[in-house]
Amino acid sequence: MRQLNSIKTIASLAMLSIFSATLASCSLPIRAPEQQNVFRFNSPNIQTPTIDSTSSESAFLIQMRTPRAAEGFNTQSMMYSRDALNLAPYRDSRWLATPAHMLGDVIEQTLLKQPWVAGVVPNSANAPVAANLSCRLIRLEHDIDGSTGKAHLVMSCLWTTPANHEVQGHLRFDQTQAITRNDATGFATASQQLVNQAVTQIINQTRAVIVKSTKANS
Numbered sequence: 001m002r003q004l005n006s007i008k009t010i011a012s013l014a015m016l017s018i019f020s021a022t023l024a025s026c027s028l029p030i031r032a033p034e035q036q037n038v039f040r041f042n043s044p045n046i047q048t049p050t051i052d053s054t055s056s057e058s059a060f061l062i063q064m065r066t067p068r069a070a071e072g073f074n075t076q077s078m079m080y081s082r083d084a085l086n087l088a089p090y091r092d093s094r095w096l097a098t099p100a101h102m103l104g105d106v107i108e109q110t111l112l113k114q115p116w117v118a119g120v121v122p123n124s125a126n127a128p129v130a131a132n133l134s135c136r137l138i139r140l141e142h143d144i145d146g147s148t149g150k151a152h153l154v155m156s157c158l159w160t161t162p163a164n165h166e167v168q169g170h171l172r173f174d175q176t177q178a179i180t181r182n183d184a185t186g187f188a189t190a191s192q193q194l195v196n197q198a199v200t201q202i203i204n205q206t207r208a209v210i211v212k213s214t215k216a217n218s
Helices: 002-026 099-112 184-217
Strands: 038-039 060-062 077-081 086-097 117-121 129-143 148-160 167-178
Touching: 038 117, 038 184, 060 099, 086 184, 099 117, 099 129, 099 184, 129 184, 148 184, 167 184
Parallel strands: 038 086, 060 117, 060 129, 077 129
Antiparallel strands: 077 086, 129 148, 148 167
């Protein structure tokens, strides 16, 4: 009887070993997803003077929607180009959000820091909005030429009156910034410098539009 039990035990262990080996040969390694470097824009530290107004109003509402993006740039991919005809995304790096969305956030945050801005709204409804600002991202890319590179930012903005959409001002920003490190980090750093320049011009132009409007209405 003991011998029979021993034979059964040995057979069971053998089957278990075969089953375990089969499972081991069929299992696939679990590979962790590739890590991506993520970059974002920060709002520049810009402070402009107050607006002197003959009325009691010293801070104004501004209407602004999220900037639109040209075809090929409405993506979180960080785009680079080695020639004038082709764009490609960085494989291991991306923007935190689409550049147009981040630009909208940076413009809004910088506007809200100004003493002459009471608020930024996406639509005016019946609120007394002083100016309507709309922007469009045309290009943001890393242009690579051999071992050198530059960030290239092109965008445009339009200021109109809320009531009849009469054009109050227009801005086209088209600038490049040399990249010290010809990689995604260098591209992000140079892009931030261009964003700072563009946003500074947008803030100053918005203030100029409101100053002109208040003088015309006084």
